[in-house]
Amino acid sequence: TTQSDSNLPALLKSALDHMIIPIVSQSEIATNGLSIYARGEGCRLWTEDNREYLDMLGSPTRANTLGYGNQEIAKAVYDQLVNVHFVGTAANTTEPAIRLAEKLSEILPGDLSRIFFVSTGSEAVEGALKLAKQYHQAKGKKPRAYKVISRWNAYHGATMGCLSVTDWLPVRNIPDPRVPGNSFIPSPTRYRNPFGVTDEVWAEMCATYLEKQIELEGPENIAAFIGEPIMQAHGVQIPTQNYWRRVREICTKHDILLICDEVITGFGRTGTWFASEQFGIVPDIITMAKAMSAGYVPAGAVATRPEIADAIPMYRNVHTYSGHAGAMAASLKVIEIKEREELLSKARNNGVYLQEALRSALGSSPIVGEVRGIGHWHAIDFTSDKSTKAPFEDETVKAVMNAMHEMGVLVTAIGHSIEMSPPLIASREELDKAVEVAAAAIDEVS
Numbered sequence: 001t002t003q004s005d006s007n008l009p010a011l012l013k014s015a016l017d018h019m020i021i022p023i024v025s026q027s028e029i030a031t032n033g034l035s036i037y038a039r040g041e042g043c044r045l046w047t048e049d050n051r052e053y054l055d056m057l058g059s060p061t062r063a064n065t066l067g068y069g070n071q072e073i074a075k076a077v078y079d080q081l082v083n084v085h086f087v088g089t090a091a092n093t094t095e096p097a098i099r100l101a102e103k104l105s106e107i108l109p110g111d112l113s114r115i116f117f118v119s120t121g122s123e124a125v126e127g128a129l130k131l132a133k134q135y136h137q138a139k140g141k142k143p144r145a146y147k148v149i150s151r152w153n154a155y156h157g158a159t160m161g162c163l164s165v166t167d168w169l170p171v172r173n174i175p176d177p178r179v180p181g182n183s184f185i186p187s188p189t190r191y192r193n194p195f196g197v198t199d200e201v202w203a204e205m206c207a208t209y210l211e212k213q214i215e216l217e218g219p220e221n222i223a224a225f226i227g228e229p230i231m232q233a234h235g236v237q238i239p240t241q242n243y244w245r246r247v248r249e250i251c252t253k254h255d256i257l258l259i260c261d262e263v264i265t266g267f268g269r270t271g272t273w274f275a276s277e278q279f280g281i282v283p284d285i286i287t288m289a290k291a292m293s294a295g296y297v298p299a300g301a302v303a304t305r306p307e308i309a310d311a312i313p314m315y316r317n318v319h320t321y322s323g324h325a326g327a328m329a330a331s332l333k334v335i336e337i338k339e340r341e342e343l344l345s346k347a348r349n350n351g352v353y354l355q356e357a358l359r360s361a362l363g364s365s366p367i368v369g370e371v372r373g374i375g376h377w378h379a380i381d382f383t384s385d386k387s388t389k390a391p392f393e394d395e396t397v398k399a400v401m402n403a404m405h406e407m408g409v410l411v412t413a414i415g416h417s418i419e420m421s422p423p424l425i426a427s428r429e430e431l432d433k434a435v436e437v438a439a440a441a442i443d444e445v446s
């Protein structure tokens with residue numbers, strides 16, 4: 001028995017006695033317990049009781065795009081912390097914050113060159129919504145614009161403002177979590193949609209719905225439209241090329257700011273720094289977090305165009321840890337590593353490789369409806385009937401996830417799909433292993 005083995009029962013008891021564990025029901029915890037991790041290296045993780053896992057998710061948050069135990073990032077943070085760790089916000093800052101803002105301006109699409117730092121994705125979204133509303137207020141053409149249009153199945157974070165534009169019941173189903181004025185329109189899901197039309201027609205209908213909703217609510221009341229360029233719900237929903245171009249045109253026509261929430265897509269997961277690039281659009285505001293610091297310390301940001309930043313005499317928003325020097329140092333190092341190791345072009349090539357491997361290993365399974373994805377982000381969408389594309393109950397998808405966990409590979413069940421987002425450092429051998437285990441798990445469940 002190792003030291004960590006003998007610690008485990010006491011640690012588990014302590015966790016259950018003293019922690020509030022979110023997004024998992026109490027009964028699920030009672031049945032499955034908790035995974036308590038002791039150490040990680042590259043894409044591998046070891047639990048307290050020494051079970052080894054291949055993390056093909058980048059942790060359940062998808063933040064860990066550079067794997068575990070990266071000494072270079074840890075050292076950059078350490079060096080910064082012992083030099084000057086934090087000086088507050090407002091008119092106080094540090095050199096790494098300025099350098100990071102400069103670097104982000106270089107890698108962001110178009111002229112998005114004004115940056116506000118935060119610590120989480122939810123803070124980034126809150127900051128973006130406030131920025132949009134303050135812009136219209138200051139510009140004066142529609143000073144009372146306060147409404148925001150979002151989409152079915154959107155996830156934009158867990159704070160009250162973010163919940164108001166989020167359509168995910170596990171976080172939303174609490175008494176009255178909404179800021180008034182927000183509405184939801186259909187999202188251009190792939191593979192299945194309510195009318196059984198083609199993906200192209202459905203995307204066109206979703207864009208048309210946006211214009212109709214703007215007319216209904218009155219463009220003078222609407223500050224922004226918010227969407228994830230590639231939606232996570234039910235697994236990597238890559239819209240048709242035309243969708244975002246149409247949305248961009250409609251927002252411009254009605255003077256509505258387009259916010260692309262890139263908290264999950266940013267920093268290379270899809271093979272480009274930001275996923276909006278893939279659709280040839282430049283949003284007015286981009287939110288980012290997660291992979292920005294590869295999970296080493298909390299970091300996030302909101303980026304906008306100079307015209308929008310300059311219109312606001314004073315940005316009315318602040319968080320204690322905006323621009324924390326350690327977070328800035330981590331994010332600078334993360335970008336440097338991704339550039340030096342050419343991880344974005346690797347992600348593009350690996351994406352094609354992984355998609356082909358998954359399709360050839362799983363395509364003939366009677367319960368796999370579609371495999372889709374891009375870069376290091378893929379979904380296996382399950383169906384009980386390939387002709388109707390009827391989704392399975394969540395339980396079946398969870399059974400596949402649990403079987404993969406049993407076989408030592410971490411992925412997640414997200415609605416109708418299994419989602420994989422391997423760290424960008426994952427090797428071809430590790431990707432092959434994930435495909436092999438997915439095939440074995442699906443075999444076992446079907």
Ligand code: PLP
Pocket residue numbers: 120121122123125155156157158228232261262263264289290
């Ligand atoms: N926006 C998107 C698209 C996300 O995926 C998430 C987190 O999953 C958030 C916002 C919220 O980020 P955080 O959990 O860091 O507050």
